[in-house]
Amino acid sequence: MKLDTKKFEEKMQKTLDTLTADLATMRVGKANPEVLSKITFEYYGAPTPLMTMASVAVADARTLVITPYDKSTLKEMDRAIQTSDLGIHPQNDGSVLRLTFPPMTEDRRREMTKQVAQKGENAKVAIRNIRREANDAVKEQKKNGEMTEDEAKVSDKEIQDLTDRYIKKIEAVVDAKDKEMMTI
Secondary structure, eight states, rough: OOOOOHHHHHHHHHHHHHHHHHTSSSSSSSOOOOGGTTTTEEETEEEEGGGSEEEEEEEEETTEEEEEEGGGGGGHHHHHHHHHHTOOOOOSSSSSSSEEEEOOOOHHHHHHHHHHHHHHHHHHHHHHHHHHHHHHHHHHHHHHTSOOHHHHHHHHHHHHHHHHHHHHHHHHHHHHHHHHHHHH
């Protein structure tokens, strides 16, 4: 009986989803609410995600407007954004926060594309580790007599095809993010 590749495919899909979510949080000079998804602040003594405590609207191509549900949290949200790695200081008018994204410089774009490439490479390494884990499972089943030589070869080919497909998906996600970053 050949190896069931479903659990390995699920792991590869999770890796791809994680990469996609991670790249969505990277600032590219355009207003994108996803850049706030990792920001938390203290609310009644517990770290609370900013996105759960405020509505975030895109006012124009370069401006986000954050309206807290509880006005008393405005100062904490302001402080959390300033101490984050966004590099943007919000304007606080007493009821909402405005984040204006400056256009990115050419150097900053190149630096960001290097970060994107590194995250893509890390995802590829994770995919290859999943492939190794699947190949080890095939070897184990073959050693235990649960799989014939032919079934092992078919399973190995399926695993390699799955790996190649996910590597291509990762490259497509990275290329799309690079194009988005280099577009002025």
